Amino acid sequence: MLIAEKLEVWLGRHRILSGVDLRARPGELVVVIGPNGSGKTTLMRALSGDLDYAGSAHLHGREIARARPGDLAAMRGVLPQHSTLSFPFTVREIVRLGLREGATDAGSSIVPAALDRVDLSGFEGRMYQELSGGEQQRVQLARVLCQVWSPVVDDMARYLFLDEPVSSLDIRHQIQIMEVARDFAQRGGGVLAILHDLNLTAMYADHVVLLRNGAVHAEGKPEAVLTDGNLRAVYDCPLSVNRPPAPGQVFVLPHGARGDAGADAAR
Amino acid sequence: MTFADVLSTVQAGRRSDGDRSALARTSIAVLAALLVLSFFFSLASGASDASAWQVFLEAAGLHTGTLQLSDRIIVFDIRLPRAVLGVLIGASLAVSGAVMQGLFRNPLADPGIVGVTAGASLGAVSFIVLGATALAPVSALLGLYAIPTGAFLGGLAITLLLYRVATRRGQTSVATMLLAGIALAALAMAVTGVLIFHADDQQLRDLTFWGLGSLAGATWTRNLMAAPLILPALAGTMLIARQLNTLALGEGAARHLGTDPQRIKMISIVCVAAATGASVAVSGGIGFVGIVVPHLLRLVIGPDHRYLLPASALLGAILLLFADAIARQIVAPAELPIGIVTALAGAPFFLWILLRKRGILDL
Numbered sequence: 001m002l003i004a005e006k007l008e009v010w011l012g013r014h015r016i017l018s019g020v021d022l023r024a025r026p027g028e029l030v031v032v033i034g035p036n037g038s039g040k041t042t043l044m045r046a047l048s049g050d051l052d053y054a055g056s057a058h059l060h061g062r063e064i065a066r067a068r069p070g071d072l073a074a075m076r077g078v079l080p081q082h083s084t085l086s087f088p089f090t091v092r093e094i095v096r097l098g099l100r101e102g103a104t105d106a107g108s109s110i111v112p113a114a115l116d117r118v119d120l121s122g123f124e125g126r127m128y129q130e131l132s133g134g135e136q137q138r139v140q141l142a143r144v145l146c147q148v149w150s151p152v153v154d155d156m157a158r159y160l161f162l163d164e165p166v167s168s169l170d171i172r173h174q175i176q177i178m179e180v181a182r183d184f185a186q187r188g189g190g191v192l193a194i195l196h197d198l199n200l201t202a203m204y205a206d207h208v209v210l211l212r213n214g215a216v217h218a219e220g221k222p223e224a225v226l227t228d229g230n231l232r233a234v235y236d237c238p239l240s241v242n243r244p245p246a247p248g249q250v251f252v253l254p255h256g257a258r259g260d261a262g263a264d265a266a267r
Numbered sequence: 268m269t270f271a272d273v274l275s276t277v278q279a280g281r282r283s284d285g286d287r288s289a290l291a292r293t294s295i296a297v298l299a300a301l302l303v304l305s306f307f308f309s310l311a312s313g314a315s316d317a318s319a320w321q322v323f324l325e326a327a328g329l330h331t332g333t334l335q336l337s338d339r340i341i342v343f344d345i346r347l348p349r350a351v352l353g354v355l356i357g358a359s360l361a362v363s364g365a366v367m368q369g370l371f372r373n374p375l376a377d378p379g380i381v382g383v384t385a386g387a388s389l390g391a392v393s394f395i396v397l398g399a400t401a402l403a404p405v406s407a408l409l410g411l412y413a414i415p416t417g418a419f420l421g422g423l424a425i426t427l428l429l430y431r432v433a434t435r436r437g438q439t440s441v442a443t444m445l446l447a448g449i450a451l452a453a454l455a456m457a458v459t460g461v462l463i464f465h466a467d468d469q470q471l472r473d474l475t476f477w478g479l480g481s482l483a484g485a486t487w488t489r490n491l492m493a494a495p496l497i498l499p500a501l502a503g504t505m506l507i508a509r510q511l512n513t514l515a516l517g518e519g520a521a522r523h524l525g526t527d528p529q530r531i532k533m534i535s536i537v538c539v540a541a542a543t544g545a546s547v548a549v550s551g552g553i554g555f556v557g558i559v560v561p562h563l564l565r566l567v568i569g570p571d572h573r574y575l576l577p578a579s580a581l582l583g584a585i586l587l588l589f590a591d592a593i594a595r596q597i598v599a600p601a602e603l604p605i606g607i608v609t610a611l612a613g614a615p616f617f618l619w620i621l622l623r624k625r626g627i628l629d630l
Contacts, residue, residue, distance in 0.1 A: 049522065069526060073523065085516060087369075088570060092285030098524065
């Protein structure tokens with residue numbers, strides 16, 4: 001179980017997060033949304049052990065800021081928003097980096113399986129630096145999947161931390177990657193994902209945390225959080241939440257496009 | 268197998284499954300065999316006309332008496348310690364380069380280019396010039412190891428300073444690294460100059476070879492001075508090879524994978540300083556081996572440090588033995604400092620890398 005209480009993070013002289021409470025249970029896909037600068041990535045970095053914080057953050061009872069990198073790595077994988085690579089590794093070599101030290105024979109089947117999950121079968125021999133941005137993002141996800149291949153190990157749920165995992169993907173792969181995340185949660189793992197796409201959030205989240213100015217503005221089930229009032233207040237953008245396609249599911253349509261903002265005013 | 272065959276194997280390896288570990292292991296085996304050949308070639312090359320085969324028979328104890336006594340002395344008392352030192356120094360320089368490049372996440376980082384060698388020289392010169400006066404107590408305590416220790420500390424100080432200056436929040440700026448390296452090297456050389464100004468004639472003679480780098484005058488004593496620093500340093504780098512791979516993804520991603528970046532940095536810096544310091548202490552500044560060798564190897568076997576580091580040690584040793592053979596023969600019976608040979612070949616190579624990858628300097 002991932003539990004953060006009264007989390008507060010300062011970067012320089014700016015308080016980025018204040019009093020954030022968050023719980024991510026195993027088996028749940030928790031999505032963090034909020035406008036640019038609302039503290040989503042800072043929250044993810046604090047929970048990944050990258051930043052100092054005040055308050056507390058525990059993963060399976062371990063204080064994250066004080067845990068050793070190796071112990072955290074056994075409990076969770078992190079997909080950062082941006083990835084860099086300084087030497088010409090092949091796709092296979094990158095994904096292999098996710099395997100725990102000493103994993104060899106078992107690893108040979110995990111690497112191709114992980115690449116298959118992100119729809120990159122047959123890319124093993126390609127040079128990472130020659131891939132497109134979306135392909136690189138999926139290679140990195142395959143590497144993270146390798147690290148936490150089994151969602152549950154010795155009755156301990158493992159976690160996937162995903163910072164905008166679909167930011168540079170086409171619509172087909174956005175769905176596919178979200179399915180990977182949902183599948184991981186359904187098999188007993190925990191998922192904490194940052195998303196910008198409110199419709200993907202509505203479709204996949206079990207629990208939504210809406211951040212505003214470094215604090216939690218609302219949280220709960222998607223239909224409870226994704227409301228006209230919440231979203232207009234937080235994003236400062238005229239929009240409305242609609243309910244057609246499937247019964248009970250919502251979708252969000254911004255009004256700016258094609259002059260719909262006027263329609264909003266007229267209503 | 269021709270070079271074209273090797274290249275096509277490399278290409279095929281890339282196209283299929285992207286696993287270059289088998290190719291890397293084969294390369295290491297080939298390099299090891301080449302090193303043995305180069306070693307005997309080195310023992311046999313020089314003014315005396317003992318053949319490599321005769322030397323091999325003698326060394327193996329299979330057939331004694333084919334060498335004349337004078338040749339035996341030349342081969343076993345002069346060339347053998349020199350060849351062993353060449354292997355040690357070549358391995359040390361190439362591995363130092365590869366580790367530094369992994370640490371700074373940049374293929375242009377090299378102890379010679381970013382000032383670590385200059386710092387090590389300063390440390391060594393300090394003990395040569397002040398060993399009998401200001402540093403006498405330390406010098407007496409360390410004995411044979413005073414100069415290598417001084418070089419180690421000098422190299423360590425420069426590496427730590429360089430890392431402090433060039434790295435912010437886990438990201439190393441190449442431009443800052445190279446420029447800071449120039450500044451630190453200039454500072455170290457200036458202080459070295461002050462020391463040399465105070466040196467007496469005998470010390471000046473001892474100091475001349477530092478500027479250029481040479482294996483001349485290699486003795487078993489010199490080997491004994493260098494080996495206790497170089498061998499543990501090389502072993503230490505092999506222990507962190509896997510973590511250096513994760514560092515290629517950036518410090519953050521490396522930490523997420525379970526690597527402790529601070530620990531890897533400290534081990535890398537200490538090992539590089541020890542290996543470079545010991546090399547400088549016994550053979551002066553021999554440049555460019557650390558940049559040429561890992562770069563060539565990455566083209567063939569890829570950047571996986573678990574293979575790159577041992578392969579670099581082997582190829583570095585081979586290259587240095589050849590450079591030494593050239594240095595001894597090109598102006599025979601005199602000999603060129605080996606640092607001139609490596610610079611003549613290595614500096615154009617460095618420029619070639621820059622031309623191929625102009626983007627590397629993107630600021």
